Amino acid sequence: MKQPIYLDNNATTPLDPRVLEAMLPYFTEKFGNAASRNHAFGWVAEEGVDYAREQVAKLIGCTEKEIIFTSGATEADNLAIKGVFEMYKEKGNHIITAVTEHKAVLDTCKHLEKNGARVTYLGVKEDGLIDLAELEAAMTPETILVSIMYGNNEIGVIQPVKEIAAIAHKHGALFMTDATQAVGKIPVDVNADGIDLMAFSAHKMYGPKGVGVLYVRRKNPRVKVTAQMDGGGHERGMRSGTLNVPGIVGLGKACELCRLEMESESIRLSALRDKLESTLNKMEESYVNGNTQHRLPHVANISFKYVEGEGLMMAMSDLAVSSGSACTSASLEPSYVLKSLGLSDDLAHSSIRYGLGRFTTEAEIDQAIAVTEKAVNHLRELSPLWEMFKEGIDLSKIEWAEH
């Protein structure tokens, strides 16, 4: 078994060798600029891009013309939100999003607030889902955009996108979703779901880094975004810049593989995830974070009370996972996503996120369970809080020295 075991597939996924194979010719003999209209080098590159566009469109149920290639999901989020804000400012300046969004959405909204936008940040319920009644109540005639993520990167919960889209549309607003963690993992259909704009990236679905997509609806309604980069007018004028042909070809192949393998893969992954989660949840004082019904098949987020996440990751150096503890950052603030579920700071500090992927095996999951149990038990032996808990001392009654 390869060490360490990679269980951080929400951060990025390894490139599938089949994707690499599809990409390779576009680095060398098929090196042309897809915008070169007057010779064979350009045509060959353009063909590759066109084919990739079809592969992407097929995965999400749209037409090729609705795909705008970008450098990744962060750029796509920026282009969607800033682009809609500029394009629809005659209609209004109000945007609705949620506190558990990725920073690519939250910080873009914060930026727009300085430029005259009014932004509502919806809270979430204990399970990580937004309250639809709260969304409905927040809608105003000035609302131009509702931006709510499809699946959450930290806890994996899936928002009720169809219902959210319906509410947005009823009030004449567009619905945008950051679907970076969802596309390729679960069925996402822009028409069935009522999505007007959607951002995602290749490297979360076994494609290369540095390439992503903004889906922009062309019919019912026809959506437009103001370009955020000036240049040669590529991608129907919405995103200038020479196309990253090998990356786009890789993204296309990655989408095709996800489409063909999603059904069996999601069954396999959720079985492995459930095994990991239910075994670890049997440990004393361990808590599963987020809704366990509506969520992605490959994510588990668990807090092990009375041990600290970063210390825990150090004890689990054979596992590559991530923690909601932010002990390394200057702020010492734990994950804002976990805190928004109402988790106390100490539980947020004690959380570990396991992100399974296409190359995760059952043997690796068994190993991950054993490593985690050993590490948690070891650290609890070292933990004064665990000792106090075992003695029946109520930790909330202690006056902790502030620092």
Next chain:
Amino acid sequence: MAYSEKVIDHYNNPRNVGTLNKDSKFVGTGLVGAPECGDVMRLQIEVSEDNVITDAKFKTFGCGSAIASSSLATEWLKGKTIDEALSIDNMDIVEELALPPVKIHCSVLAEDAIKSAINDYRVKNGLEAIVLEKSHH
């Protein structure tokens, strides 16, 4: 972030983990930090009649650097007089463990834990608590 070899050593083989009888008048206990900040250290010393620290134990909830800082502190405390123990500076710990800037607060916490344990011992034995510089971290 990569940890130094010394941090990893203390983390994997922590010295002097355990609990002393906090009700004994020869034992001083320092409990510093807070769960919501992600680190809590409990450091205990046992002091002989001639003011020498004969034993030290710790338990720490926190990251690797916090565990290593408190483990190192107990190692240093054993055999020292109270006065010598009071002169341990957090920067000595930073240097010994090669802690990066973001982890300096772990060493500060260890220094606080030492002083707080000494004060607990002093107060128990009818001595005045030493006024500590308020550390900011």
